Amino acid sequence: MKLGCIADDLTGATDLALMLAREGLRTIQTIGVPRADLDLAGADAVVVALKSRTNPAQEAVDLSLAAAKALGRAGAQHLFFKYCSTFDSTDEGNIGPVAEALLAFTGSDFTLACPAFPANGRTVYGGHLFVNGVPLHESSMKDHPLTPMRDSNLVRVLQRQTKLSIGLVSYEDVDAGPDAIRSAFKREKAAGHRIVIVDALNDAHLRAIGLAAAEFPLITGGSGVAMGLPAAYRQSEPSTRTVDTSFEAPAGRSIILAGSCSSATRGQVKAALDAGIPALRLDAMELAAGTTGARTALDWLKAQPEGGPVLIYSTATPEEVSAVQNRLGRMNAGEIGENTLAGIARALPALGLTRLIVAGGETSGAVVNALDVDALAIGPEIDPGVPWTRSLAGNDLALALKSGNFGTQDFFLKAWNMLR
Ligand SMILES: Nc1ncnc2c1ncn2[C@@H]1O[C@H](COP(=O)(O)OP(=O)(O)OP(=O)(O)O)[C@@H](O)[C@H]1O
Numbered sequence: 001m002k003l004g005c006i007a008d009d010l011t012g013a014t015d016l017a018l019m020l021a022r023e024g025l026r027t028i029q030t031i032g033v034p035r036a037d038l039d040l041a042g043a044d045a046v047v048v049a050l051k052s053r054t055n056p057a058q059e060a061v062d063l064s065l066a067a068a069k070a071l072g073r074a075g076a077q078h079l080f081f082k083y084c085s086t087f088d089s090t091d092e093g094n095i096g097p098v099a100e101a102l103l104a105f106t107g108s109d110f111t112l113a114c115p116a117f118p119a120n121g122r123t124v125y126g127g128h129l130f131v132n133g134v135p136l137h138e139s140s141m142k143d144h145p146l147t148p149m150r151d152s153n154l155v156r157v158l159q160r161q162t163k164l165s166i167g168l169v170s171y172e173d174v175d176a177g178p179d180a181i182r183s184a185f186k187r188e189k190a191a192g193h194r195i196v197i198v199d200a201l202n203d204a205h206l207r208a209i210g211l212a213a214a215e216f217p218l219i220t221g222g223s224g225v226a227m228g229l230p231a232a233y234r235q236s237e238p239s240t241r242t243v244d245t246s247f248e249a250p251a252g253r254s255i256i257l258a259g260s261c262s263s264a265t266r267g268q269v270k271a272a273l274d275a276g277i278p279a280l281r282l283d284a285m286e287l288a289a290g291t292t293g294a295r296t297a298l299d300w301l302k303a304q305p306e307g308g309p310v311l312i313y314s315t316a317t318p319e320e321v322s323a324v325q326n327r328l329g330r331m332n333a334g335e336i337g338e339n340t341l342a343g344i345a346r347a348l349p350a351l352g353l354t355r356l357i358v359a360g361g362e363t364s365g366a367v368v369n370a371l372d373v374d375a376l377a378i379g380p381e382i383d384p385g386v387p388w389t390r391s392l393a394g395n396d397l398a399l400a401l402k403s404g405n406f407g408t409q410d411f412f413l414k415a416w417n418m419l420r
Pocket residue numbers: 009011012084144145146259260261262265284314315316320321324325333334335336337338359360361362363364402403404405
């Protein structure tokens with residue numbers, strides 16, 4: 001196995017797995033640290049989906065190291081630590097502490113950090129992260145329910161999370177191609193830096209960075225920086241197989257579960273409501289008071305006509321989210337929503353609902369954990385960063401796990417057309 005990947009949330013894992021599969025690596029995604037008896041033979045890349053983005057830092061480190069050890073046992077030659085293209089984290093972590101621990105694990109003393117994903121509007125310039133041309137701290141990420149991002153300078157953001165010295169490889173070096181990037185890595189390392197933020201404005205930059213960093217024992221970033229790795233690995237191993245993208249979903253009914261409150265998800269929920277999809281809104285305060293919950297939602301679901309998809313959502317505006325958080329606490333409010341959607345998900349296979357779209361990384365983590373799924377095969381791309389997937393063991397399900405801020409406005413409407 002060329003690449004063993006550790007993703008800090010489930011939708012991020014799917015995003016990375018899609019990138020690697022699309023670029024020619026046979027890729028399997030596991031839900032959590034793979035069991036020793038899971039058959040990973042023949043995979044060029046394995047992506048372990050954790051749910052560690054917002055855990056206490058030490059917990060995230062322990063989970064990531066357990067994943068790294070399992071990937072090492074399965075033969076991974078390089079490690080990739082995948083986090084969000086909007087660098088979702090807090091001053092306590094978890095990007096810095098996990099990167100630091102994985103560096104030590106691989107026995108190396110230098111890596112890069114690059115969340116750029118131009119196809120989804122994320123670019124890095126001068127170490128500053130932009131979302132669709134807007135500095136991160138002015139984008140909707142400033143209001144994220146769990147990891148509000150209020151500083152766009154990633155050198156500063158990451159430096160607050162680690163004792164390792166953070167450097168920068170800026171646009172001028174990146175634009176000059178792989179050799180200039182390699183020289184810049186050497187320069188930054190000689191200056192004592194141990195992690196460098198790397199600028200990238202377009203896919204050509206990402207491919208050049210991939211070539212320059214391919215042999216690092218540890219690479220960290222969004223899925224974008226993985227774009228150039230398969231080609232780099234193919235140079236030394238021309239026999240890499242092509243990926244089967246044919247996709248058949250199990251028979252059954254369709255449902256959308258949305259716990260993301262991002263502006264993209266809010267637009268997608270609105271488009272689904274406008275299109276007349278039967279929908280149930282979960283009110284966070286009512287969930288907390290116990291006046292509604294998974295059981296009520298399942299009663300509603302059973303009463304819906306069979307046929308088209310249905311939608312259950314807790315998605316709310318930033319004002320509504322902050323009012324709820326003021327009363328319940330940020331993490332508690334998040335958990336209440338996640339647990340409710342997970343409780344609903346647990347009952348779905350028995351009700352014949354086998355085709356699911358889930359919106360939100362934390363939400364997807366909670367939902368998929370409830371669904372008894374160990375591993376996913378990657379299917380076709382619905383929108384950049386979001387593929388259809390099919391479970392490889394346990395309940396037979398088609399799953400589209402959508403990162404909060406990904407997907408066009410009609411995502412919830414169009415994704416179904418790709419299923420046979
Ligand atoms: N109405 C609400 N009030 C407060 N919190 C909510 C509400 N609805 C959902 N949440 C919580 O907000 C969090 C959303 O995080 P999630 O990771 O699922 O979405 P996201 O951050 O938009 O997606 P991604 O991580 O893929 O970018 C979850 O913990 C969820 O339970």
